[in-house]
Amino acid sequence: MSALFESFEVIPAVDMQDGDVVQLVQGERGTETQYGDPVTAAKRWVEAGAETLHLIDLDGAFEGERMNASAVDAIIDAVDVPIQLGGGIRTVDDAASLLDRGVDRVILGTAAIENPDLVAELAELYPNRIIVSLDAADGEVVVSGWTESTGVDPAVAATRFADYGACGILFTDVDVEGKLEGVQSTVTARVVDAVDIPVIASGGVASLDDIQTLQTTGAAATVVGTALYEDKFTLADAMKICESD
DSSP, X not given: OOSSOSSOEEEEEEEEETTEEEEOSTTOTTOOEEOOOHHHHHHHHHHTTOSOEEEEXXXXXXXXXXXXXHHHHHHHHHOOSOEEEESSOOSHHHHHHHHHHTOSEEEESHHHHHOHHHHHHHHXXXXXXXXXXXXXXXXXXXXXXXXXXXXXXXXXXXXXXXXHTOSEEEEEETTTTTSOSOOOHHHHHHHHHHOSSOEEEESOOOSHHHHHHHHHTTOSEEEEOHHHHTTXXXXXXXXXXXXXX
């Protein structure tokens, strides 16, 4: 299907803040629900059949420097599936240290928007290992932990970063993120249609129907957090949808 995924995947999220797994509502600090130890969560999802894990250092995303490095290191040592990691990765050295440590793919968000050349440089050094995160609210890309709007259309931005060498786009619909009210597929489909590289959809998944909806957009995978932690469905049931693709 793509260089990153053989078929559509459901990827559990392990978002970390102050050393705990949390899920935020629309990315806002103060809305978090805690779900315990990151390593325990990572092992749980791998044991449940996850083929990839999605790790985000939320402290890094907000503060600009990685704050949960010890938890990331422990997860790398504890599981044997590909890991993609974002949050607080701002420089070539930041990305290189993670990729050399055992992270399979790094996710660049704010740094990519502010310095697109960083994507090109890293993509040349680490082919097929650099994902660009585009988070959109009200139809515009937002940065700095979803706190600042850029005025940029996400489909336009996705095209730009594909040209810079990104191996995939992580697209998050902030308008529905963490609310458990369902997905909005229109903007996701626009991003998918704009590029030839895989798009990983994120935000709003509350049911198995939502997963099917995102699958029909042509996305290569979807990241799911709150719905899995709140037992809205099992990872096994979600994966059955992927297998029926």
